[in-house]
Amino acid sequence: MSKTVVILGAGMTGLPLTHYILDHYASRHDLKVILISRSDEFYWNIASPRAVIPNQLDDDKVLYSIPETFSRHPVERFEFVVGVAETWYPDRSSVAVVFENGGKRVVQYDTIIVATGSDCNDNMPWKMVGSPKETRAVLSKVRTDMFKAHSIVVAGGGPTGVELAGELGYEYATTGKKKVTLVMADAQPLDTRLMPSTRLAARKELEKLNVNIISDTKLSRSAANEKGGYTLELTHHNGVKETMHTDILLPTWGIRYNTSFAPPSLLEPNSRLRVNGTLRSPNYDNVFVVGDAANLDSYAARVREAQVRHLASALEKYFPGEDVPEYVAEDKVTMTVAVGRGRGVGQLGNFGLWTLLVWWFKGRHMCTNIVPEYVRGKTLILGAF
Ligand SMILES: Cc1cc2nc3c(=O)[nH]c(=O)nc-3n(C[C@H](O)[C@H](O)[C@H](O)COP(=O)(O)OP(=O)(O)OC[C@H]3O[C@@H](n4cnc5c(N)ncnc54)[C@H](O)[C@@H]3O)c2cc1C
Incomplete structure (x- = not known):
């Protein structure tokens, strides 16, 4: 019988990892991948500071259907569940999911990857605000x-x-x-x-x-x-x-980590999930945590995508039961910040980045040029995946 891999959260880390597991490991290790997320659309929140400016970015440049991007995978390998993870039972390897209509389903897993990320306070559209419909409504109201x-x-x-x-x-x-x-x-x-x-x-x-x-x-x-x-x-x-x-x-300001479904014993005081050197929850070898939900740096592509790339390749060892390699955290401070549609500032380690380089990399399109490929799992912000 195939083994079940649950990925919780179809955001900037969960979505590419789901594609990677399906493309590289699902057939080889006879896996069924279940992606569980609150929304059936992916929000390119990186572009949200520009998306709120009237007539700059249409909603379809920042919101993408998730099921469409998985249509090539057979049902015996992949299932997408739109629902909210309400309670997680790591001792029983299961997670209870509630649906919009009030229904509930308990999903059993062999392996889980928790990538439920974070939300913004004050109902601002810097992250998704509720459903895609509600997010579109908030974007529209701010523009008006x-x-x-x-x-x-x-x-x-x-x-x-x-x-x-x-x-x-x-x-x-x-x-x-x-x-x-x-x-x-x-x-x-x-x-x-x-x-x-x-x-x-x-x-x-x-x-x-x-x-x-x-x-x-x-x-x-x-x-x-x-x-x-x-x-x-x-x-x-x-x-x-x-x-x-x-x-x-x-x-x-103000970020809320989406971890309320987790047992308090797995959380750090900052409400992020504790992780060990292999990006796993201590005491649960079948639980991986990545992205904003993990108690690690994840604020920039260079640090978050390093986690995604590490986990994608570490799973090659994990699925056949070999030792999982340790993750070495990126210690260089990196940031690229667009400042208007013509310039930007940035830093890579101890080097300041040229303003025009930041504009070229980010400011001219807020990376919206790569989103169609990103949602299909073909690229990350920092290159092919
Ligand atoms: C305005 C803004 C600009 C940014 N710009 C950049 C940038 O230029 N470069 C960069 O690298 N980073 C940037 N970031 C940071 C980046 O957005 C986050 O680090 C990234 O989104 C984290 O990815 P994630 O997958 O961990 O979580 P998220 O992207 O937050 O995804 C979490 C997913 O989990 C789902 N989810 C949450 N709770 C549940 C639940 N209980 N049950 C089921 N599903 C759930 C959510 O719906 C979502 O799909 C920016 C952030 C903001 C706010």
Whole structure:
């Protein structure tokens, strides 16, 4: 009888791994692969800061049908289950899935790969918001609100905040059509892991696009006004508070790891799943964890895709019962951040990347050029798979 491999989550790590297992191991090791995910569409959230700008990216450039990409695989090898993993029983090698209609199914497995990733707070479309239909509705609402607005505040100076402020600056602030403000808690944008020169470069790029940057300041309160718009309370680092009004507020902070279905004993205090050196859950040799759900770096293609590539090749040893090789984590800090449709900033290890290189690699299309191949499992962001 064939053995069952369950992949939980059809996102940026689960989807390519499912294709890889089907293409390379399913027939050879007589496997049945069951992909379980909340949604039957894949969301290219990397392009979301541009997708919210009216008339930039159609929804079909960022949302792709998942079942279509697996149509070449026979039913005895592959099944796609659209449902939410509600409870996971690693001791019994099973996971309970609930469906939209309230139905439930318990799926037994021999091996599970957990790749349930993360969601964003505040119902912002930087990740999928509920179903694909709800995500389309949120994208459409943000675009409509943006079209009407005179002032827009982006809250949070991380990569999403910088890319979003860059898109807005490029589209509206440079021409003076709308006022765009970025409020951020640190003195400079982006991550403290990056070199000060990279962070300074991001600030300068945003300033060139006429983005008003309020740094060292926290958005301490926000309230929607009855007649539209928002009243914001900003708290500067010296404790001084300021009130500000804006037509739209776009928060870009706060990530929730999608691990609530897991037994608490498998979780780290940050609610990510604990993993050992072979990307497995300690004490469960048949449980692999990758991507944002794993307690590892996964914020950039170079680190997350290294996990995907490692696991794809480590399974070659795992399926016939051989020792699974250890994963060596990428220790170079990498990041590419598009700043508007013409430029960008980035870092690879201790080297700052040329702005035009970042534009070429990411900013000119937000990597939407590769998504059709990505969803078919033929490429990752950093090349063939
Ligand atoms: C705006 C933005 C821009 C980004 N830009 C980049 C970039 O340029 N380069 C880069 O490398 N990274 C980027 N990232 C980070 C990248 O998006 C994440 O690291 C990546 O999505 C993580 O992949 P994942 O497969 O672990 O999880 P996800 O992509 O989050 O996928 C998780 C999947 O699991 C499903 N799921 C969740 N819970 C359940 C459940 N209980 N049951 C069933 N299914 C479930 C979800 O529906 C989803 O399909 C960006 C992130 C944001 C927010």
